[in-house]
Amino acid sequence: MKVTVATVMPQSIRGKAEYANLETALKSIKLAAEKGAKIISLPEGFPGPYNGPFNWDPAPEITAAAREYGVYVVFGTLTRLGKGSNHYYLTLKVAGPSGEIVQDYHRMQPNQPEVDDILMDGKKIVRGEEFALFDTEYGKIGLLICSEIWCPELSRILALKGADIIFAPIGGLVYELREAWRCLLWARAIENHVYIATSQHLYGMEDGIGLIAGPEKILAERKDAGLVIAELDLARLKWLRENDQTLELPKQYKSIPGMLKYRRPEKYGTITEPDGRVYQFPTHD
Numbered sequence: 001m002k003v004t005v006a007t008v009m010p011q012s013i014r015g016k017a018e019y020a021n022l023e024t025a026l027k028s029i030k031l032a033a034e035k036g037a038k039i040i041s042l043p044e045g046f047p048g049p050y051n052g053p054f055n056w057d058p059a060p061e062i063t064a065a066a067r068e069y070g071v072y073v074v075f076g077t078l079t080r081l082g083k084g085s086n087h088y089y090l091t092l093k094v095a096g097p098s099g100e101i102v103q104d105y106h107r108m109q110p111n112q113p114e115v116d117d118i119l120m121d122g123k124k125i126v127r128g129e130e131f132a133l134f135d136t137e138y139g140k141i142g143l144l145i146c147s148e149i150w151c152p153e154l155s156r157i158l159a160l161k162g163a164d165i166i167f168a169p170i171g172g173l174v175y176e177l178r179e180a181w182r183c184l185l186w187a188r189a190i191e192n193h194v195y196i197a198t199s200q201h202l203y204g205m206e207d208g209i210g211l212i213a214g215p216e217k218i219l220a221e222r223k224d225a226g227l228v229i230a231e232l233d234l235a236r237l238k239w240l241r242e243n244d245q246t247l248e249l250p251k252q253y254k255s256i257p258g259m260l261k262y263r264r265p266e267k268y269g270t271i272t273e274p275d276g277r278v279y280q281f282p283t284h285d
Helices: 015-034 059-069 113-119 146-150 152-160 175-192 234-242
Strands: 002-009 039-041 072-080 087-095 101-106 132-136 139-143 165-167 195-198 210-213 218-222 226-233
Touching: 002 015, 002 195, 002 210, 002 234, 015 039, 015 059, 015 226, 039 165, 059 072, 059 087, 072 101, 087 139, 101 132, 101 139, 139 152, 146 152, 146 175, 152 165, 152 175, 175 195, 175 210, 195 226, 210 226, 218 226, 226 234
Parallel strands: 002 039, 039 072, 139 165, 165 195
Antiparallel strands: 002 226, 072 087, 087 101, 132 139, 195 210, 210 218
């Protein structure tokens, strides 16, 4: 089975006028659907609320667009922990073709506190506790947020749980990290036999990361504002997962197949040992 997916890289608005991002989101969903995309992903915190006032909700209009075009839409916002609270989950929501929210994901891994202060204008982000993985007619979808892609354990767990496509949208202000980030995105696809898709806000003159990668190649990418679209071959993923490498030439693959079989989980305990060096999320109100 093949499916076309799209990520949206917008020129974003911050602060009090952030609500205007919703119009960009809706136009981008329409354009991506017209180009054949069945799953469309927006950046972390896009359209919002994110950096600006927490006084509006994009869900009604985005779910209506998903229903109108018969697509899934991954979009970013914050979820407030109680009326008047300054504590929030950093959230991805997925609107389905039914016109309903079919999945929520709250970022689990902490940021260095300054990142949240700048990107989210002083809002305090608290940790989520659950992985997001859900079935669609186009395969099993996993969600991560931004620099969680730098934590290889998270992508690996999603892959072991059966993810075919991982959407990992980025907040922005990447700049000098761009090339390393791009490398890691493709690496996560290679080592886990999944497709990885991302995009980010463009706030200034930076080159952005709009990218869709598979285990064997980067399928589509761009640096400027616009859509990134690619057709994903889920049957090829199945082949790479189920077959083993050989020394036969010419090779039938550009990424070693069967890699999730070549593991020694009993050796990995150090990963889960307590470590006082890790950042802590703020506690709830």
